[in-house]
Amino acid sequence: MPGAKIRVLVAEEVRYFLGHVDVPADVEIEWLSASAPIPEGDYKGILPLLSRRIDDAVLDRLPQLAVVANYAVGYDNIDLEATRGRGVAVSNTPDVLTEATADLTWSLILAVSRRIVEAERLARQGEWAWGPTLLLGTQLSGRTLGLLGAGRIGQAVGWRAIPFGMEVAYWDRVAQPDFEREIGARRVASLAEIVALADVLSIHLQLSDETTRLIGRDELAAMKESAILINTARGGIVDEDALCEALDSGKLGGAGLDVYDGEPRIRECLKRLSNVVLLPHIGSATEDTRRRMFELAWGNLMLGVRGEPLLTPVG
Ligand code: GLV
Numbered sequence: 001m002p003g004a005k006i007r008v009l010v011a012e013e014v015r016y017f018l019g020h021v022d023v024p025a026d027v028e029i030e031w032l033s034a035s036a037p038i039p040e041g042d043y044k045g046i047l048p049l050l051s052r053r054i055d056d057a058v059l060d061r062l063p064q065l066a067v068v069a070n071y072a073v074g075y076d077n078i079d080l081e082a083t084r085g086r087g088v089a090v091s092n093t094p095d096v097l098t099e100a101t102a103d104l105t106w107s108l109i110l111a112v113s114r115r116i117v118e119a120e121r122l123a124r125q126g127e128w129a130w131g132p133t134l135l136l137g138t139q140l141s142g143r144t145l146g147l148l149g150a151g152r153i154g155q156a157v158g159w160r161a162i163p164f165g166m167e168v169a170y171w172d173r174v175a176q177p178d179f180e181r182e183i184g185a186r187r188v189a190s191l192a193e194i195v196a197l198a199d200v201l202s203i204h205l206q207l208s209d210e211t212t213r214l215i216g217r218d219e220l221a222a223m224k225e226s227a228i229l230i231n232t233a234r235g236g237i238v239d240e241d242a243l244c245e246a247l248d249s250g251k252l253g254g255a256g257l258d259v260y261d262g263e264p265r266i267r268e269c270l271k272r273l274s275n276v277v278l279l280p281h282i283g284s285a286t287e288d289t290r291r292r293m294f295e296l297a298w299g300n301l302m303l304g305v306r307g308e309p310l311l312t313p314v315g
Pocket residue numbers: 050071072073074075097233283284
């Protein structure tokens with residue numbers, strides 16, 4: 001049809017950043033709120049949030065779809081078999097959120113190890129006096145940071161450990177010789193090894209069939225009693241019921257979580273524990289990063305609707 005517009009569905013929540021990109025004259029945006037179902041239609045592209053599941057049921061409603069430009073680095077919300085089967089291209093937003101997510105990971109490491117949230121509450125309540133044993137925490141220097149996954153984010157978290165005087169060990173399918181050389185990181189051969197050796201264990205893996213509940217009862221039991229578990233990746237990688245039990249029974253020192261299995265719901269047992277710091281999935285939430293994520297996702301969307309190669313394809 002001459003003059004027909006290229007229609008795209010874009011998550012309403014990213015409209016805030018729209019002023020940073022060019023919208024070509026032949027492209028028409030339909031804003032999609034997070035709670036709304038996907039409308040049926042001849043849309044060529046979709047830019048969803050990570051909370052939006054993209055599967056066969058959704059793709060059935062979008063027969064013209066050429067591209068899913070996910071507004072996230074993780075893409076476990078997308079059924080890649082389904083998109084592949086239909087020739088739909090998929091992209092994520094790597095790199096632009098690495099530093100922000102590594103900073104947030106360190107915010108959790110420091111908050112848990114020094115009991116910042118408990119301390120802040122006490123200070124506000126006003127009933128306190130300086131004391132030699134008031135709110136004793138865990139010293140980081142000389143201890144070992146264990147990284148589960150040494151991709152971009154894992155490595156950025158590892159770099160930040162050096163000024164804190166920590167040793168860095170990592171477990172990853174892929175060896176990272178540059179990372180090892182640059183900061184003296186040590187690759188360990190097995191999950192069992194990293195779990196047992198880490199004083200702080202931080203997760204930087206994608207959620208997939210292989211990583212679902214990777215940190216289960218046995219892994220938690222094998223951790224040091226003083227150890228801290230940090231998860232800024234995906235909640236489903238940890239068995240959270242087992243985590244609650246381990247924390248509650250003193251088999252683990254503490255935990256810092258930004259992501260949850262079944263989020264935004266957070267297990268009551270986690271909320272009751274004082275040795276846990278809970279954040280509402282804000283790993284990449286800086287003004288700069290969220291804007292750059294939009295620019296990248298939008299760039300992918302505009303290429304995808306015209307059948308051109310994406311900037312950051314996945315799958
Ligand atoms: C956030 O969790 C992301 O995957 O970008």
